[in-house]
Structures are given as structure tokens and as C-alpha cells.
Amino acid sequence: MNDKNKTIAADLAAGVSPETVIRCDEPLAPHTTLRVGGPADFFVEPVDEKDLVAVLRFCGEHKLPFLILGRGSNLLVRDRGYRGLVICLSSPEFARIEILDAKIRAGAGARQKALAVEARRAGLSGVEFLDGIPGTVGGALRMNAGAMGSETFDVVESVRVMDFAGNIRELKPNEMRVGYRCCALLKNHIALNAVFRCMPQPPAEIAARMQVFSEKRWSSQPAAPSAGCMFRNPSAIPAGKLIEELGLKGAFVGGAMISIKHGNFIVNGGSASAKDVLELVAQIRARAQAERGIDLHPEVEVVGED
Ligand SMILES: Cc1cc2nc3c(=O)[nH]c(=O)nc-3n(C[C@H](O)[C@H](O)[C@H](O)COP(=O)(O)OP(=O)(O)OC[C@H]3O[C@@H](n4cnc5c(N)ncnc54)[C@H](O)[C@@H]3O)c2cc1C
Structure with a gap:
């Protein structure tokens, strides 16, 4: 860790409670399901909303870029990592799940699986499709x-959100510009937490x-x-089917391979770098464009530096 970053981390720590986790040079690959990518300069787990506001203010004052990280299951972090602050809402305060009659309020840091399992236990149907995500x-x-x-906003009643200045509001889905x-x-x-609308149903049927x-x-x-x-x-054809029709299943670059089981999945055989994955992505896009005139757009968000 360089001295400048040490000072920044110490200044940040002085403005938040001791329970807020602050780490420097945190490897991000283990925080993602693809398991590639370099370190973040700073990795912060605010203990509560008050500390989250303090962290956002600190980023604003020091002009530090920041990224909200969930489970990292839709993220590709480049190999040199992230120059800025990664904020993870994993503290218990952000992961709480409360049953409110036929509704559930779930914290942004709660796992989708935990929400589905708690709903099943409470005999509430509606969020079981989230179980495997x-x-x-x-x-x-x-x-x-x-x-x-089904999709998430089919069952969302409201979302408690914080803007980057720390202001909190509870919004209805029609105020949030939701699409595919x-x-x-x-x-x-x-997103801090959300209320999900469910329907009472016997747990065995939900299970x-x-x-x-x-x-x-x-x-x-x-x-x-x-x-x-x-x-x-794309509208014309599911991406996985297109990639299969292009004969690309099993194609690989370094340790990154297009899954034999599903053409739209790139899997890490264990030694893949972000560069391998991105090269494979570029090859798929080039073939889809050249042979079928289809412009494939990544769903996975790419962050960080090469
Ligand atoms: C094996 C596998 C299967 C999958 N199956 C599905 C599937 O069936 N359907 C599907 O839709 N997706 C699927 N996904 C993709 C992924 O799991 C989902 O998009 C998931 O909702 C991402 O959640 P996350 O916590 O991992 O978000 P991350 O990957 O950590 O972040 C994704 C984006 O959300 C932002 N974000 C995270 N938390 C917050 C917050 N609190 N407030 C604001 N922004 C936030 C991040 O900044 C980032 O922009 C799958 C992924 C894997 C690995």
C-alpha cells in the first residue's frame, strides 16, 4: 500500500465508527463469481446508513470514484483492479429480512437465496424465482x-434508496425507470432495502x-x-442459441471458455484472467456481427483498469 492511500484510509476511518470495515489493496477476484480481476485501492463495509453517508461524503470531498458491490455475480473486474473505493453493503444492518404480514422487507445486502428461503419458511410465495440467482x-x-x-420488479412494492449526497427516499417502481x-x-x-409483495401459500407448495x-x-x-x-x-434470437449456432461452444482464450452446456456463459477454468474473458467476448461479438449482422451487448458490467 502506498503512503498516500494509507493516509486516505486513516482519514476515512477517523470519520466513521470502528465497526465499519476499511481495507486497502483488497483483491476483488474472490468477491466475484467469475473470480478474475485485480485489487481495489479501498474496500469498505459500512456498518450502517449513517456510516454509508459518511463514506459517500468522503468520496465526494476527495474526488474518489466508488462502486457499489453486491455479490459480484454480474461483474467483470479488469486485471489491474479498481482505482477508488468499493463499497459493500454486507454488514448485518443491510442484510436484514423482515416478514410484514404478506410482505417482506429485505436489505440490499441480503442474498437473493436468503430472501427466497425466508419467504418459503414464512409461507409466502412470489420470490421463489430468485432462489437460484x-x-x-x-x-x-x-x-x-x-x-x-418472472423478474424482480414484478413483486417489488417499494425501494428505499439513497442518492450519492446521502438523501434517503422510499420510491415506487413507477418512479424508478425499470426495464429489461x-x-x-x-x-x-x-438501494438500501425493498419491500416485496407476496401471497400466502403452504410452504410445501413453495418448496x-x-x-x-x-x-x-x-x-x-x-x-x-x-x-x-x-x-x-438480442430481439432476434437468444444470445446462447446464437453462440451455439455460430459453433462457438467450447472455444477458449487462455483459461476462459465458452461453456459447452450454455453458449451465453463464459466459464473460468481456474486460471482465466479478465483479459482472456474480454478477448473471448470480443471474438464472439465479431463473429455474431460478421456472420449474422447482430450486435451483441454485454449484460455483465465491466469495471476497473487494464
Ligand atoms: C451462475 C449465475 C447465474 C445467474 N443467473 C441469473 C438469472 O437467472 N437471472 C438474472 O437476472 N441474473 C442472473 N445472474 C446474474 C447476477 O446474478 C444478477 O444480475 C444479480 O442480480 C447480480 O447481483 P449482485 O449482488 O451479484 O450484483 P453485483 O454483480 O455485485 O453488481 C451488479 C450491479 O449492481 C450494482 N449494485 C449492487 N448492489 C447495489 C445496490 N445496493 N444499490 C445500487 N446498485 C447496486 C453494482 O454496482 C453493479 O452495477 C447469474 C449469475 C451467475 C453467476
């Missing part, structure tokens, strides 16, 4: 994550539906490290 509630809101014919795999408002706001979803998912999706679907589905 390996991200957080915050990531589900930002990405409007979806599976099995995107909630535009959350590009410049932080049976989750089992069907799980079998469907694992019959078509690789288990190796990945960032899920690499590309958004």
Missing part, C-alpha cells in the same frame, strides 16, 4: 434480475416450485465459475 437483493434491484418467467435487466435510477442511487426451478436451472447452466449470462438477449 447468486446475487444480493441490491444487485437484483439494479439489474431487475429475472428467471423462470436494468433499473436506471440505481445507476446513480444506492416444490423451488425444486422444479432448481432442476430446470442446473440442467442448462454450468457449475464452473462464471458471471451468468455474458450478453443481453
Whole structure:
């Protein structure tokens, strides 16, 4: 760690409570499901909303770029890592799940799986499609994550958001510019928690539906490290089918390979670098454009420096 960053970390620590975690030179690969990428200059887990506000103010005053990190299951971090501050809402304060009659309030840092499991335990149906998505509630809101014919904002009643100046509001979905795999408002706001609308149903019926979803998912999706679907589905054809038709399944660059099981997944065989993955992405896009005239757009967000 260089002296300048040491001083910045000490200044930040002086303005927040001791429970807020602050680390320097934090490797980001273990914080992502694809498991590639370099370190963040600073990695911060604010203990509560008050400290989150203090961290945002600090970033503003010191002109430090920052990135909100969930489970890193839709992120590709470049090999030289992130020059700035990575903020992770993983403290218990941000991961709380509360049952409110037929509704559930879930913190942005809670895992989507935890939300689905708590709902099942409480006999509340509606969020079981989130069970197999390996991200957080915050990531589900930002990405409007979806599976099995449902998407996150189908069941969202309201979201508590903080802007980058620290102001908090509770918003309805129609105030948030929500679309396919995107909630535009959350590009410049932080989701703190959300209320999900559910329907009472016997836990055994919910469990049976989750089992069907799980079998469907694992019959078509690789288990190796990945960032899920690499590309958004173009209107003409699902991206995975297109990549399969181009004969690209199994193609690889270094340790990164297009999954044999699902053409839209790039898997890390263990030794992949971000550069390998990005080179493979470029090759797929070039072939899709040259042979089918289709411009594939990454769904996975690429951050950091080469
Ligand atoms: C094996 C596998 C299967 C997957 N299957 C699916 C699927 O079926 N359907 C689907 O939609 N996706 C799927 N994904 C992609 C991914 O899991 C989802 O997009 C997920 O919702 C991302 O959540 P995350 O916490 O990992 O977000 P991250 O990857 O950490 O972040 C994604 C984006 O959300 C932002 N963000 C995170 N938290 C917040 C917050 N609190 N406030 C504001 N912005 C925030 C980040 O800054 C970033 O821009 C899959 C991924 C994998 C690896």
C-alpha cells in the first residue's frame, strides 16, 4: 500500500465508527463469481446508513470514484483492479429480512437465496424465482434480475434508496425507470432495502416450485465459475442459441471458455484472467456481427483498469 492511500484510509476511518470495515489493496477476484480481476485501492463495509453517508461524503470531498458491490455475480473486474473505493453493503444492518404480514422487507445486502428461503419458511410465495440467482437483493434491484418467467420488479412494492449526497427516499417502481435487466435510477442511487409483495401459500407448495426451478436451472447452466449470462438477449434470437449456432461452444482464450452446456456463459477454468474473458467476448461479438449482422451487448458490467 502506498503512503498516500494509507493516509486516505486513516482519514476515512477517523470519520466513521470502528465497526465499519476499511481495507486497502483488497483483491476483488474472490468477491466475484467469475473470480478474475485485480485489487481495489479501498474496500469498505459500512456498518450502517449513517456510516454509508459518511463514506459517500468522503468520496465526494476527495474526488474518489466508488462502486457499489453486491455479490459480484454480474461483474467483470479488469486485471489491474479498481482505482477508488468499493463499497459493500454486507454488514448485518443491510442484510436484514423482515416478514410484514404478506410482505417482506429485505436489505440490499441480503442474498437473493436468503430472501427466497425466508419467504418459503414464512409461507409466502412470489420470490421463489430468485432462489437460484447468486446475487444480493441490491444487485437484483439494479439489474431487475429475472428467471423462470418472472423478474424482480414484478413483486417489488417499494425501494428505499439513497442518492450519492446521502438523501434517503422510499420510491415506487413507477418512479424508478425499470426495464429489461436494468433499473436506471440505481445507476446513480444506492438501494438500501425493498419491500416485496407476496401471497400466502403452504410452504410445501413453495418448496416444490423451488425444486422444479432448481432442476430446470442446473440442467442448462454450468457449475464452473462464471458471471451468468455474458450478453443481453438480442430481439432476434437468444444470445446462447446464437453462440451455439455460430459453433462457438467450447472455444477458449487462455483459461476462459465458452461453456459447452450454455453458449451465453463464459466459464473460468481456474486460471482465466479478465483479459482472456474480454478477448473471448470480443471474438464472439465479431463473429455474431460478421456472420449474422447482430450486435451483441454485454449484460455483465465491466469495471476497473487494464
Ligand atoms: C451462475 C449465475 C447465474 C445467474 N443467473 C441469473 C438469472 O437467472 N437471472 C438474472 O437476472 N441474473 C442472473 N445472474 C446474474 C447476477 O446474478 C444478477 O444480475 C444479480 O442480480 C447480480 O447481483 P449482485 O449482488 O451479484 O450484483 P453485483 O454483480 O455485485 O453488481 C451488479 C450491479 O449492481 C450494482 N449494485 C449492487 N448492489 C447495489 C445496490 N445496493 N444499490 C445500487 N446498485 C447496486 C453494482 O454496482 C453493479 O452495477 C447469474 C449469475 C451467475 C453467476
